[in-house]
Structure formats: C-alpha cells, structure tokens
Amino acid sequence: MNPFLIVKLLCLLTVANGTPVLTKKLAGNVLAEPIDRGFRCADGQPLLGSSKTVRGLLLAIVATAVCSPLLDLDWRAGALVGSAAMAGDVFSSFVKRRMSLPASGRATGLDQIPESLLPLLVSRQLLSLTVLDITAIVGAFVIGEMLLSRVLYAWHVRDRPY
Numbered sequence: 499m500n501p502f503l504i505v506k507l508l509c510l511l512t513v514a515n516g517t518p519v520l521t522k523k524l525a526g527n528v529l530a531e532p533i534d535r536g537f538r539c540a541d542g543q544p545l546l547g548s549s550k551t552v553r554g555l556l557l558a559i560v561a562t563a564v565c566s567p568l569l570d571l572d573w574r575a576g577a578l579v580g581s582a583a584m585a586g587d588v589f590s591s592f593v594k595r596r597m598s599l600p601a602s603g604r605a606t607g608l609d610q611i612p613e614s615l616l617p618l619l620v621s622r623q624l625l626s627l628t629v630l631d632i633t634a635i636v637g638a639f640v641i642g643e644m645l646l647s648r649v650l651y652a653w654h655v656r657d658r659p660y
Contacts, residue, residue, distance in 0.1 A: 510562050517561040578624065582616045
C-alpha cells in the first residue's frame with residue numbers, strides 16, 4: 499500500500515467531483531447545458547437530470563488534468579481519473595433517475611462508490627494500484643465526501659448535504 503499515492507488520488511477524486519459543484523456555485527446556470535438535453539426515458543424520468551451538465555463534465559476533466567502535475571502525476575493520468583469519475587457520476591445519476599430520486603437527491607453509496615471506484619479501476623495498471631489501495635481509497639472517499647458535503651452545505655456551496 500502506497501499512502502502517498504492514496505492521498506494524491508483522493509485529492510484528484512475530490513477535484514473531479516468538486517469542480518462541477520464549485521462551478522455551479524460560482525457560475526450559476528451560465529453555459530450549464532444538461533448532458534441529456536432534457537431527454538426523458540420510457541419511465542417518464544429524465545435520462546440523467548438537469549444537474550449533470552456538459553460544463554461540469556468538461557471542467558472536471560480539465561481540472562484533474564491540470565492538478566495532477568501539482569501532485570507529481572502525469573496530466574494524462576489526471577484526465578483519465580477525471581473522465582472516469584464523471585462516467586461514474588453519470589452512471590449514478592442514471593440509476594438514481596430510474597429509482598425516481600430527484601436530481602441531486604441523496605443515495606448513500608451510490609453517490610460515492612461509482613465515481614471513486616471506476617477511476618481507480620481504469621487507472622489501476624497505469625498507477626500500479628493494488629486491491630488494498632483501491633479499497634482504502636474508495637472507503638476514505640465515501641467517508642470524506644459525506645463529511646465534506648455537510649461542510650460545503652453549511653458554507654452554502656452545496657444545495658443539499660449528503
């Protein structure tokens with residue numbers, strides 16, 4: 499287990515998942531085109547929901563690519579982690595809509611695990627991650643994200659705490 503790599507990846511996951519939230523707070527609805535463009539599935543629910551935007555997706559990938567060299571990681575690793583984190587986030591939103599949960603609705607575990615596990619799995623070989631590394635990072639991310647979410651809600655950055 500490499501504790502320095504674990505901390506670096508926790509930082510990147512936080513950047514990837516926090517960038518859309520901070521961008522929404524700072525920019526509001528400016529250039530906030532929903533990824534699903536308002537499409538509704540046969541169940542009557544949105545495909546993803548209005549909170550998943552092209553702006554958030556792109557900025558999360560760019561932010562992780564830019565931040566990764568600051569953590570002594572290649573920018574391509576950052577872009578990969580950011581892309582996979584957003585793919586996990588989109589997957590979570592899709593599942594939550596099928597469960598009829600509202601956009602930004604709470605689903606403990608489903609909100610954190612895909613967006614932390616998927617990036618670690620796709621970058622496993624590139625970053626020489628072990629199963630223990632992945633388990634530790636996902637566990638720390640789940641706990642940290644739930645705690646940080648409450649702080650960001652108290653500071654009026656998040657609309658809802660998790």
